[in-house]
Amino acid sequence: MRISSVPHAREWAQRRLPRAVFDVVEGGAEREVTERRNREAFDAVTWQQPVGVQAESIDTSIELLGQRLSAPMLTAPCGLAGAVHPDAEPGVFSAAAALGLGAVLSTTATRSLETVASAGAHPHAWFQCYFLGGRSGAEQLLERAGAAGYQTLVLTLDTPMPGIRYRDAGHGLTLPMNYRLGAMARLAPQVLRRPGWLARVARRPSTLSMGNGLHGVPGGGLDRLFDEVPTWADLAWIRERWSGPIVVKGLTRVADAQRALAEGADGIIISNHGGRQLDGQPATLRVLPQIVDEVAGRVPVLVDGGIRSGADVARALAFGASAVLIGRPYLYGLAIAGEAGARRVLDLLVSELTRTMQLLGTPDIEALRKVPVQFDVTSRFGIERQDDAQVTLGGAR
Ligand code: FNR
Secondary structure (H helix, E strand, O other): OOOOOHHHHHHHHHHHOOHHHHHHHHOOOOOOHHHHHHHHHHHOEEEOOOOOOOOOOOEOOEEEOOEEEOOOEEEOOOOOHHHOOOOHHHHHHHHHHHHOOEEEEEOOOOOOHHHHHHHHOOOOEEEEEOOOOHHHHHHHHHHHHHHHOOOEEEEEOOOOOOOOOHHHHHOOOEOOOEOOHHHHHHHHHHHHOOHHHHHHHHOOHHHHOOOOOOOOOHHHHHHHOOOOOOOOOHHHHHHHHOOOOEEEEEEOOHHHHHHHHHOOOOEEEEOOHHHOOOOOOOOHHHHHHHHHHHHOOOOOEEEEOOOOOHHHHHHHHHOOOOEEEEOHHHHHHHHHHHHHHHHHHHHHHHHHHHHHHHHHOOOEHHHHOOOOEEEOOOOOOOHHHHHHHHHHHHHHO
């Protein structure tokens, strides 16, 4: 497989997907400030490399909520994977399982949670719950997810309604999933320019359907995705209906981390939904250290947003994350070559993480988490802004 890096996979995926489909994956909310901030924060990280040390062997494995993962990575819950390739979520789960990584299934997946569970036979399968069809719908989902063998529940709290994604709006697509005929006709020219995608998707016409729609409800109740949304008050309610760990996703504030602990969450995921919800949120990496301090090891602290290499995974861990979630990168791989592509991207991230650990001389994740790391103090924004600063200085002289 010729994918050489995540940026390479991104370019390749862009060439394979109709523009509107690529934009559904790639887009952030509004002016995409948060989406950019997430990525730029990783550029501003400066290692203090200990030299003259060699780790004899590298062990990237971790223990997370009672499960052993081969590396501190899970695939993030991303709806609509079937829109990029018919291997869809089962392909992603199989890829993650083959590598010993965790995987989180979205409520808005294109395949049912039962199909995904049986396809991947995944030992570290988590389910992300939206209140599709209100609390009664959520009750059914929790029951189904438990019966299908998902071990951990992820409750996403940053989505009281979908963010405005200008790219989708420009293509005439609106959430939840309003693929209107008019919009479809408008997309025909870009779709026809991607015959490979069209052929793959046509082989599996249910590609864009929702796998977890409510049984017996017309349209699966998807128009009711935001009737009732989960709030802090629901944690106790869910606790009565879910026996495994509950992890809260979508926090960027210390106060919300405190609230999560007070409500008895078993873990938290620092996330701004990959910049797809409230634009203007801080980069997740920037808020990670203070939340890690606050939580002080009481529960695992995971983070996602903007991770585009194994070195980025290492950066997040050095800032105190217990593990990370990977979103868009595996969708790029999936778009290129289905399950094999997703697997290649995830495998690349693991080998890049291993290489970074070798460069740092850290034999295991515990050692990596102790390596001194800081944000570049000369520039809060990375190299481009350093150039700007020089220009300004030059002018002032
Ligand atoms: C998402 N994300 C998401 N999160 C969630 O809790 N439920 C969901 O259904 C979805 N759906 C979704 C679809 C697509 C196409 C994307 C790209 C993302 C957010 C996701 O779980 C994760 O937080 C971000 O993707 C992480 O950022 P990066 O790695 O994509 O930069």
